[in-house]
Amino acid sequence: MQSLKDRHVVVTGGTGALGSAVVKAFIEAGATCHIPAIEATPPTGHLPDSKQIEVVPSVDLSSEDSVDAFYAKLPPLHAVVNIAGGFAYAPIADSSVKVLQQQLSMNVVSCALSCRAAVANFRKGGPDGVKRGGHIVNIAARPALNPRQGANMTAYTASKAAVAAFTVALAEELKNDDISAIALAPSTIDTPANRKDMPTAKHDTWVKPTAIAELIVAHCSLSETINSGAVMPVYGKA
Template identity: 30%
Template sequence: MKTIIITGVSGNLGQAVAKKFLRENFKVIGTVIPNDPAKLNISDANFETVTVDLMNEDEAEKFVQQVIDKHKIIDVAVLTVGGFAMGTIAETKMTDILKQHKLNFQTTYHAARPIFLQMVKQENGRIFLTGARTGIDMRYSKGMIAYGLSKSLIFRLAELMNEEAKGHNVVTSVIAPSTIDTPQNRKSMPDADPSKWVKAEDIASTIYFYSTEQALAIREPVLKVYNNA
């Protein structure tokens, strides 16, 4: 049985990815944060959650080591932890930038680094980082300065990981959603047309495809999951 780590498994995207990979017969290990309200409704013998604050590098490293000790191989990792903040340049101070950097970049790096090192060692693995369309082209980040800057680094990190992993069959992809159709987005944008947004389930299916044998030869993918938004 193959093993997948999903960070932020209680989130919209995290839950969709967990359900997809459980259907595909993976062992799923998902991270939740301390004092996370129980909003997960997944009950499956192949699903386990571990409480980890991914803002803490030592905790993240310890968590990944525990997974390696128990399961030996990490086949796939989908790192979904992140958040969002609005703000023009006038409204964004360095503390705001550092806050988004911590939430979007540091939580990703803390998990990605030990997972990447293990995958290079085992000469196999697929890592999916979560960027955003805003992180690809800064014109989409107007009015969301701190968020856009933090997400832009996710793409640079993937490039560096793919460069270091050349020849090891370890590939890092970046998922770049436009707007995900979530209850929170529907509430905060009541006048928008959610049918144009991308469904978390569709992103999960795309991720699954890129982790399969059919996608074995693909390198350095940026998955622009925009739908019609």
């Protein structure tokens, strides 16, 4: 294991319920987190008040120029965690092409562009020119591994399956660069929004954001990239 003290990490979606838990875990481990946010005035209420957190407004993760401009200002990175995305509960009869394109843009395009910029940062290395590799963690979803569970949310399921496949292909592409790429495939995450949307569900079976955060930080603390290419089920008791 390696220390994360004074390391720099990007967490997309870092102002959300899962993202803020991940940010908190990283800063407790000593890292500094850089969070791109699409809003001009990002909602930071979930985040701790810490000098180890930088929230950058008006970053559109579906725009190549916007993503590249965000990454161009960052120091050498240790890890990038791609949590930003979106969800659409829509059976195929109600899924216009706009729904499909939106899900692909929010979940696949944002992830791919962030990974692309992350790889460029990792390969550039530090001021001394030494390349130290890095870690990429993407967030897929359980239906990506079990598509039958994606009924009535087919566009979302397809986009998350694409994230999983993209991550495996990326890991193979980067296997000689000392850059790891994995994806987590959570079942329902125990967030206030999900509890509101599913008030009668068995909330105690859902995965806690803090548990996912611990897993991500542990992975990014590994000194070897032995699990690169893994798509890990994170189902809790579900």
